[in-house]
Amino acid sequence: MFSDWFSPAQCAGYIAFALGVGCFLQTDDRRFKLFMTGECLAYVLHFALLGNPTAVASSVISTVRSLLALRTRAWWVAAAVVAANLGFGLAMAQRPADWLPLLASCLGTLALFLLQGIPMRVVMLCGTGLWVINNLLAGSIGGTALEVVVALVNLRTIVRMVRARGADTPAT
Numbered sequence: 746m747f748s749d750w751f752s753p754a755q756c757a758g759y760i761a762f763a764l765g766v767g768c769f770l771q772t773d774d775r776r777f778k779l780f781m782t783g784e785c786l787a788y789v790l791h792f793a794l795l796g797n798p799t800a801v802a803s804s805v806i807s808t809v810r811s812l813l814a815l816r817t818r819a820w821w822v823a824a825a826v827v828a829a830n831l832g833f834g835l836a837m838a839q840r841p842a843d844w845l846p847l848l849a850s851c852l853g854t855l856a857l858f859l860l861q862g863i864p865m866r867v868v869m870l871c872g873t874g875l876w877v878i879n880n881l882l883a884g885s886i887g888g889t890a891l892e893v894v895v896a897l898v899n900l901r902t903i904v905r906m907v908r909a910r911g912a913d914t915p916a917t
Contacts, residue, residue: 754794
């Protein structure tokens with residue numbers, strides 16, 4: 746199922762892995778989005794080398810989305826990015842599994858543009874679940890490892906943020 750562990754495709758996945766873990770360790774939303782941009786770029790190369798065009802399209806859109814989310818939180822920009830994802834899906838998806846990365850990207854878009862802090866990370870966690878399934882089906886070693894670790898790191902960061910918010914709340 747998995748190709749050579751040290752092929753160029755898998756090495757690009759390992760780079761995405763490192764950037765993704767760094768991304769979800771961030772409690773600052775701006776740094777989160779910067780790391781996510783790098784992760785998405787590495788994913789473009791990774792999935793191109795694996796021959797998964799819908800994941801490439803989704804990753805390209807996610808790269809642009811992450812860059813746009815650094816500049817604006819406009820709902821219409823989020824709607825345009827979601828529409829682009831759905832358009833790519835209609836044009837490229839050949840089987841139900843092809844929709845997984847596109848739907849994950851839609852969730853990520855809504856999270857990055859419309860949410861902040863803990864709620865943003867919870868919605869991103871849902872998208873992570875879709876990426877885990879996609880990566881297993883695509884034979885992506887680094888991508889699967891990335892998303893499983895990202896889910897764990899994201900959960901840990903969410904707990905840290907909840908605890909920090911609780912510590913900031915005065916007792917009544």
